[in-house]
Amino acid sequence: MNRILVAFCVVLALSSCTSKFQTILKNKDTDFKVKMAEKYFQEKKYTNAQQLFESVMPFVKGTPRYEELYLKFANSYYYDKDYQNAENLFKTFVEYFPNSTKTEEVEFMRAYTYYKRSPKPELDQTTTNRTIQLMQAFIDGHPTSKKAKEAAEVIDACRAKLELKEYNTATLYFNLALYRAAAISYGLMSDGYPDSKKSDQYKLLTLRAYFKFAENSFVDKQKERFEKVVTEYNDFVDRYSESPLLAEAKKIKTQTDNYLNKIK
Numbered sequence: 001m002n003r004i005l006v007a008f009c010v011v012l013a014l015s016s017c018t019s020k021f022q023t024i025l026k027n028k029d030t031d032f033k034v035k036m037a038e039k040y041f042q043e044k045k046y047t048n049a050q051q052l053f054e055s056v057m058p059f060v061k062g063t064p065r066y067e068e069l070y071l072k073f074a075n076s077y078y079y080d081k082d083y084q085n086a087e088n089l090f091k092t093f094v095e096y097f098p099n100s101t102k103t104e105e106v107e108f109m110r111a112y113t114y115y116k117r118s119p120k121p122e123l124d125q126t127t128t129n130r131t132i133q134l135m136q137a138f139i140d141g142h143p144t145s146k147k148a149k150e151a152a153e154v155i156d157a158c159r160a161k162l163e164l165k166e167y168n169t170a171t172l173y174f175n176l177a178l179y180r181a182a183a184i185s186y187g188l189m190s191d192g193y194p195d196s197k198k199s200d201q202y203k204l205l206t207l208r209a210y211f212k213f214a215e216n217s218f219v220d221k222q223k224e225r226f227e228k229v230v231t232e233y234n235d236f237v238d239r240y241s242e243s244p245l246l247a248e249a250k251k252i253k254t255q256t257d258n259y260l261n262k263i264k
Contacts (some may be wrong), residue, residue, distance in 0.1 A: 030059045041072055046080035067097050083161045087113040108147045111135045115154050128158045163193050183209035200243040202212040207232045209253050223263050
């Protein structure tokens with residue numbers, strides 16, 4: 001019985017709150033609605049704030065407070081984790097207020113909404129690539145900004161995610177015995193991420209994949225394909241002569257030489 005009473009009280013309270021908000025929303029006093037929108041915003045009741053901000057926008061447009069309220073409107077979506085709508089509002093803010101002192105901040109936040117939507121490495125990385133584009137544009141446009149360092153860190157995080165996705169794809173090819181595809185993929189990683197701490201590892205994996213490709217080829221194709229392994233080995237030595245992985249690369253080169261001697 002007590003549970004039923006509690007449930008009834010909760011429903012009654014919610015109904016009362018909804019009724020109160022609807023009364024505020026229907027109120028024709030713009031100043032009052034702005035005040036309540038800001039109150040809801042401060043209380044982190046962002047859905048209510050959004051509705052009120054949206055309803056007053058046509059009436060404050062062109063007034064001194066339009067810019068401030070529009071930014072709060074955009075931020076209400078960001079704080080509510082509705083990053084897609086937040087991005088759209090941040091974008092239009094810059095278009096509406098190109099000379100605003102808040103433009104730099106908003107441009108960063110717009111780029112950051114894409115970062116917040118960036119998915120796990122195994123999923124499509126369109127938003128991750130878009131994050132990199134917008135953050136780089138921010139750095140180029142505001143090189144002395146206090147946010148430039150953070151923007152660069154976001155770019156690094158995004159590139160690390162793309163790097164991991166490519167590595168996982170290349171490794172899947174290798175595990176499926178698609179050695180040529182694996183070799184090409186690892187090679188693209190070695191070239192595409194020259195500053196990566198794992199660039200020598202990617203080059204070694206390229207070498208290993210080409211070796212497996214040659215080893216599993218028809219006899220009439222092996223000479224040409226083992227020669228490709230030698231070329232990749234020489235490139236490894238040129239680029240990573242100090243790498244701790246050089247010993248492993250030399251083992252693959254020795255195995256390759258043995259195959260080529262037999263073929264001759």
